[in-house]
Amino acid sequence: MVSESAGNAGLVRRLFRFNRLHRSFESPRYLLKWLVLSTLIGIVAGIGAIVFYTAIHYANHWFIEELVGYVQPSPAGEGPTTIMSFWSSARPWLLPVVTTLGGLVAGFIVFTWAPEAEGHGTDAAIKAFHEGTSIRARIPLIKLVASAITIGTGGSAGREGPAAQISAGFGSIMANVLHLDAQDRRIALATGMGSGIGAIFSAPLGGAILAAEILYKDDLEVEAIMPALIASIVGYSIFGAYSGWHTIFSVPRDLAFSSPPQLLYYVVIGILCGFIGRLYARGFYGLTHQFHHLPLPNWVKPGIGGLLVGLIGLVIPQAIGMGYGWVQVSMGTGLLSLPIWIILLLPFVKILTTGLTVGSGGSGGIFGPGMVIGGMVGAAVWRLSYHVLPGVPAIPGPFVIVAMMALFGGIAHAPLAIMLMVAEMTGNLSLLAPAMIAVSISSILVGKDTIYSSQVNTKADSPAHRLQMSFPLLSTLSVHQAMTPLKQCFLTSQTVADAEKALADGVVSGAPVVDHDGNLRGVVTITDIQRLPANQRADKSLKEIMNTNVVTLDSYATLDEALEQLTSARVSWAPVVDSDPLSPARKILGILSAASIAQIYRRTLAKDSRRMRGVVEGTVMLEAKIEEHAPLVNKPLRDAHLPSECLIVSIRRNGELIFPRGSSVIQAGDTVTFLVSPQGEELLQNYLANRTPVLATS
Template sequence: MHKPESSFEHLLIAKHLLRWTLLILPVAIVVGLLVALFLWLLDLATQTRWANPWLLWLLPLAGIAIWYLYKVVGKNTDAGNNLVLDEIHNPGGGVPARMAPLILFTTVITHLFGGSAGREGTAVQIGGSTSSLFARWYRLDHQDRRVLLMAGVAAGFGAVFGTPITGAIFALEVLAVGRIKYDALVPCLIASVVADVTCLTVGIEHTHYSIHFRPAQQHITSFLKTDYILLAKVIAAGVIFGLAAWLFAKTTHHIKHWSNRYITYKWLIPVVGAVLVVGISYLIGTFDYLGLGVTTPDPDGVSIQSAFTPGGAHYYSWGIKLLLTAITLGMGFKGGEVTPLFFIGATLGNTLAVLTGAPVDLLAGLGFIAVFAGATNTPIACTIMGIELFGADNALYFAIACFTAYYFSGPTGIYTSQRTVVDKLHNTDSND
């Protein structure tokens, strides 16, 4: 039976939103400031490494230092993003406060000495650790603690990439494959926006990317309103982007599994990983695939930005970055997976554009978001990210590439604690 509306219910809603706004504001501001500090230190570490290439030879020692820190201080925080996801699924002991400074410091160390890693994981862990600390101070119950943790994840993600709407959707979508719960929608949006504004206010600038391609207004025939040839190329590229995401997740998981199984002395795992990273870099004759890969000091080098231009990547660039990042993260170094996924996707898109005759900047942009979508099982968030970063003109292509990559990326992704609610293949509910 239809229940009549009442102004009293609206007052309760307003009270609920006001309460969450007051709870979230200090959390989001602190996360925004910590992410700003992290990005500043990360840029400083990258510039220092570029100016002192010999630092790469100290990567094995950096690996031992990171292993030791997590053994002595880190304890269960070594689980990283998966610990945050597990705590959201089943609130219990909380995310340790030490996670934030530890992941911040060790990620900067990884980048200073040349590891191939990203920054999203660090930002998410900063958000999860900070929000968990505030939840203890607030003495929230389990359900409210869960919402605040999700808001912390949104704040970290939105601030580190300058994509507040994406940050909010990502925090909701990443928890489970196939289902989004909206109980934390507004808190996540508030947290992501406030953290991003805080980060920008203290002077942090994000990298700008551009897709100059615009869908044609005139077509060969009047009844065809879409470029179906380009559409077919985008679908085919989406399939390949999904397979690349699957390959990255599998490679990283297998490297971690086999290195822990066959290397008896655990401190040797990052040492072996560092030797492989350094050896491969010298073997291919370039350091372009180390660090974030957003830019490079070499004007002829390969980077995410160069991938948006013709000739800005080699046909093998995406594979080298995939391998070096899987070794770095799978063998004990710290950082995130997402920025390397941007690199893998953008350079793969560049190669596919050359092979198919599609616009280079369009396919680079599609790869940028679609490989990420496949690896994290977050196609909606990644479609929104495309709009936030590149504009809405190619939104249809963003959605097609991300959704296709999502389906072809396999049943699991880079986060082992991500639950599967709806099976991709059979489209049926599994567990909630």
Template sequence: MTAIGRRMRAEVVTAVLALAVGVVAGLGAVAFRALISLVHNLFFGGRLSLTYDALVHTDPSRWGVGVILVPVVGALAVVVLVKRFAPEAKGHGVPEVIDAIHFKGGRIRPRVAGVKALASSISIGSGGSVGREGPIIQIGATFGSILAQWLKLPEWQRLTLIAAGGGGGIAATFNTPIGGVIFAAEILIVEISARTLIPVLIATGTASVIAGLFFGDQPSFVIPALTIDPPAVSPMSLVGYSLLAILLGLVGWLYTRSIYWAEDLFDRLPVNDYLRHVIGMLVVGVTIYLLMARTGHYWIEGVGYATIQEILQGTLTAAGFMVLLAGLKLLSTSLTLGSGASGGVFSPALFIGATLGAAFATVVDAVAPGMHLNPVNAAVVGMACMVGASTGAAVTAVVMTFEMTRDFQVLIPLIVAVSLAYLVRRSLMSDTIYTLKLSRRGQQLPAALQSSLYLTRRAVDFVHAPFVVKPADATLSDLPLTWGRRNSHIVLAGPDGGVAGVVTAHRIGEARRSQRSPATPLLDLAGTKPTFAPADAQIVDLIGVLRGSGVHLTVLTEDGARAPARAVKGVLTHEDVVEATNMAQTLRRTPVARTDIAGPDD
């Protein structure tokens, strides 16, 4: 089979597997939401039930003041799960997926999905101020990784299925299929091409259909038509939305920093992990109890969608109270995640953006009614600004917010405001809420995906040095004394004519300088046996093979199979690839020279 045929077959296989990943991501979102419902009803109401609408406020708990301990009990269960089974399940999930993509070759442990689902459902269901999107992204990505590892797929296919699982998960959670694709492209995919995007499209579409069978096709949030006061776009309103964007860009920076400030604070406490999380969730428990006692609702517990829905339907209008809720949500999210919970950061960002956006518009409309800022529209814009500023996924924020609300009137303000909010946060810090966790570990990510056309070139085009073929029983004495200064490799042919090993010019030079015995067999200098690859394979695929195998030598043959030494097309070393991928250098092909086994030694 030709290289083109192999690539086409691999792409078809990846697309078919993406369909399976999408099914699992969709079912995973359904099961995860059911698990949250079960835990929430058990912890707050003391009953076994799967009936739970996140858009409706939770009824007062039957435990009364004892509801303060509900998040505490949940905290103890979460720490047990995380410490004993999967430390990767701690936190908001997406940084661990990014870590697996960039630093672990797309390998995620199978147990992470189960532990993440259980730990996050307990954190959310017991009142922790976190979202459900981060966990389902990690769950979907984990299945994609498991499937690829089980089938022993190359690295590019593993990474693609991880992105497909993550995109499918968030698409199913919010009913945002387009947003899921763009999220995967902005945050998870390391290669933008048809072979990676098509599987992501398949997975997100499939996951959305599966979730729609259970949840229906309605948007995540419902905006009654009467609450939208046209026109939504005017020159003055764009000025107002721009001011809101600047404000939320600053809040996005604060939100990103506050989670890690809280984490550092709890890490400095001279107590164990159990007590750290108990302390954090005890404060959250007291907060939600006081809110219920004074105002009749818990407001900030869990994903907080009920509060967002009240703002969007126009029933929550007190600006001062909305600012208070935004501050309490910021504090409770920082305490929840900083002390050791498991859950996402997307939903709290939506909450903070909606409350501050509506409060801002209410104040501006009272002071400068000529700006025509409607609190509902401003809440929608605020949601997108907070997500775009904190996560760095600006396009995702615009598209997903539009899909979640289907409010056509704010599309242009969304584009303008999110861009500005992103730039404000970017001017204050380069890291996002996802990448800061990795940067604190010393793991630096590329700032952008760049088009590297050389990655599509054939592997044989990167071969820099010629080679000669020698018998496997040849020794150093069979080489001229000048060989150590020559940039030529030696392919050793075994008794059967096959490749027994490869000795690089560098190894010959080292042997000469260390005054190795002339009787030293060349086979002793060959080191690790090389891998085999097709001469016309794309270099991007070969890099994945080298990275996965840990081997630094590749013998290029016609079809990538082991072949007689006479059929070798070239020898590619790790140094060749590094030199060729240095964008500061000019890529050029050096003709490959080869001699026969019985040929001259020159």
């Protein structure tokens, strides 16, 4: 019964394994695969968003509203927007006590059970993507509890980072369970990150684009977009069914851009947001650096940060908590009720309180505070220019919305995603035109500064794609071209002594272990044998000591993927198995080693030919100079008897391009471009070398 269930689990895992040649949403199996995976991730993202949202609500109600007696304004989609005087609270003096205790408790939870859950979460998920590491199973739960306590007790943090890490953590766990390859693991993680953010902010499109955009400063992870779109809409649907289908912020329906001269104001907003965005990033990481060097236990530091935030909150209570309610207030005429010194200081004080909360090791996001900082920059511009300069909008909403997009879109290097998210959060698309101006200017002024320290510039700078970018030829070669035939393997029933004797004179450090049907069961190495005392080796079978957690390679996987698998597992060789996902057996086809990869790489470079991906998915283009001994020389193409699955695309002779016909005659020295399937490439190479006869095309 156990073996049957294990076999079924193995079959399910194999159904989700694809080589790169079939990684296209035009492939029905690949589409089905990501429909299933993305739906599962989206379900967890939606449920996680509900649990996290509810936990924050209750924590804030118990600690800030009940204990301190202070009710903060909420965005229109989440509660009342009524402004309450802080000093009319029942016990305002308790605020520093609550924020300090919240920081201490959250810090103790994080640094006792999951130190990697400190900080804002999104950066940790980005780092895990690039480095190919897994997110531990406990992280989502620890992050949820610690962040709810931090935010619910008045810490200045957002809810997007924890939401991203919760669903990204599930994506990572699911990838481990299904044994997905390295690239699919990363896509699952990015999908979880985008769907978590899209769900909790009711912004599914923006969240999906964010999954692809936030990983790099100047690039996109295009493969993540489609899975993230599926997961994000599933997560949003589940969260919306619980919280309602309204937007987070409420703005007038007639809010629109209709005055071109106003673009000058949006240019000013873009400039201010660019500089203040850089201040946000540098101030945040400056405070983080200072806290890391404090000679105190790590779990104490969030308590110190909480104490300072609470003391600041006694003077400027608008700087505590998430602050989304104050953004809602600033979008309307309620902004006029706030003292102008509060409006001018709040962006800078919010930077300080966010650095003290999250930079000290507290748990929470930095996207939300970035929205508040940007929104208050726009509010300050409107407040200073209203009734002073011509053409200013009648309400501050347009300036606030565009500034939210400009500040965080620039410093996060995710302009498109942030514009879409804020548009979805406000239900207003008409301000995208002026937002493009402001976000572009802000992004230019930000330069290479970023609020996410784990971002890299482009795919070429990411460990996730370094092999593919550094050795592009490897991505056009497949495992079956480089593998060597299986020369030695052992049966599970053989003794350890038998294996030791066989490996003693060999040049390899180990060999596969198979059952009597020839199916792979494990591998055994000299190191495994040496762990067993010498006097027991004649009595123990290989089944008892073999390593069953084997790295296996699909025969039609690309060599850059295979090399990444070998280096990630820190092994020098691995068995190549039958890649048929419908077969529960794992028949060994050969062995691939790092040395054989290097050999075919050098051999391919040395050929007088050039290899590239074909214009058609699943094909390869081979450009070769025709030698005198080639069988197609001085023959019409109709009589050349080319190998099957091979087509001549072009002929270049003395700098002249010739388009082939049946009557065309190829001469020695011509450079010919072939379009061939990966399976037929070896036949073509043999044909050109005139080594063996091949089956001609009809």
